[in-house]
Amino acid sequence: MAWGSILGFEYGIVQAPLGPDISGPPLVAAVANAGGLGLLRAPDQDTPYVVKELIKRTRALTSKPFGVGVVLAFPHTKTIQAILNEKVAVLHVSWGEFPKEHVEEAHRAGVKVVHQIGSVIDAEKAAAAGVDAVIVQGMEAGGHVLGQEGLFSLLPQVVDALKGIDIPIIAAGGIADARGYVAALALGAKGVCLGTRFIATEESNAHFLYKKKIVESSAGETMYTTLFGRARWPDAPQRVIKTSFYLKWKDELRDDETELHQPSIGQTVVYGERKVISRFSGVVPNQSATGDVESMVMYAGSGLGLINDIQPAAMVVRSLSEGAKNIIQQWLTGVLETSTTKSGNSTMI
Incomplete structure (x- = not known):
């Protein structure tokens, strides 16, 4: 397993589904090719033919797995069925409940379910429904915000609430560089989900x-x-x-x-x-x-404020993963050196 991997992806880095069409096929494919989880954003209208075309265009750009994000607050029944029929790797859902029977239907189609939540209660409901991962969104996040608490207070509460359940917890909200990635890992997350950093990429469809x-x-x-x-x-x-x-x-x-x-x-x-x-x-x-x-x-x-340039999406994935790994290695090296120094200076009695 590569360092930081989640859900079978090489790195624990998720590109948020950016709407209505900012995270289109070029961005999602670029993230997937770099080893991260790229997510298309399904239309707010229940239009399965649009979703099928987006998936087709993305598959023309990558052979790697990717996912589709659906906002449950809007009509979505036909859209989700199209996603399951197309057997994409991941169905990302948010802004609503996704009960156990729906999760099981996705699993029968070979599709993993990631539920984005903004509270401990919703995290517990998602885990009870059998989802494959939860994304914990703090109120620092851009776009429409589920979370009512700061990420670094909400995240450890969710980690504690789901202790003993084998489910990856992914952090979202205000994370834009490797330092934020490491901070999320320190609080119990297994990966991070970024939106704003991926808007400012060459492949995003943003103006x-x-x-x-x-x-x-x-x-x-x-x-x-x-x-x-x-x-x-x-x-x-x-x-x-x-x-x-x-x-x-x-x-x-x-x-x-x-x-x-x-x-x-x-x-x-x-x-x-x-x-x-x-x-x-x-x-x-x-x-x-x-x-x-x-x-x-x-x-x-x-x-x-941590985003200072427009980068290729693959560079964002690499800088996050390599940067986080370097930070952790440097910290471990410092701890070992400090421990060795203290041990060498100790006096036996």
Whole structure:
């Protein structure tokens, strides 16, 4: 087994399903080819033909296993059935319960189930349902945030709650470099899931301005908010970059106002369908987005201050795995040297 491996993948590194189409086939295939777990993001509409095409395009770019993420808050029955029929390696689910009978159905199809959760109770439910791994999301995460606690307080609580159950626990939320990876391992995680770091890669389908904002932003330049996409996805707080648009409107939108009946600020093409982007829409700008891109929502986790460049996805996977391994080896070397020094200076009585 390679160092850091989980779920049969070479490294314990998961690329989060970035929506609606930011983690498309090029990014997922690049992560898979590098030995990590790449995840497509299924559409919010229950459109199995779109999922099948995404899987087909990804398989044309890699022979390695990968997965698909499904948000259970949206219609998904046909989509999940298509994923099982295609026998991808991993089904990632979030924002809802996924009972034991559904997990067993996936297992019969040869598909592993990874459930992303944001509380100890939900972790216990997922484990009882028989999932193959849980992703613990802290509120430092970018995009729509399940977690109501910081990752490094929530993670050890989940580890303790699932003690004795043979299930990998994966940490998510604000992790952007090898140091965060090692910190998560120290608290009991077996792997890490990153979103923002993979948005700022050459293969991601994010608009260049979105990637540029991530690279140029400093620590503290994200905010936990409910400003965007209120009608489409109510009661789903999100973490976003503090753009000039956000700072202008963060205290101006009434509680009963949503993205409905707002003026258009641009257009985009998502999964082949042209869409109008309204003000306060929750749709991030992809490479096809036109118009006032500066005013579109840009999700990002609190670790964006650690991201200083746009890299190939394979380089991100390598730097995380090699960097974490080096940190651990250096720490172990220091411990051994300290122990040897103390032993050599000890006085026998």
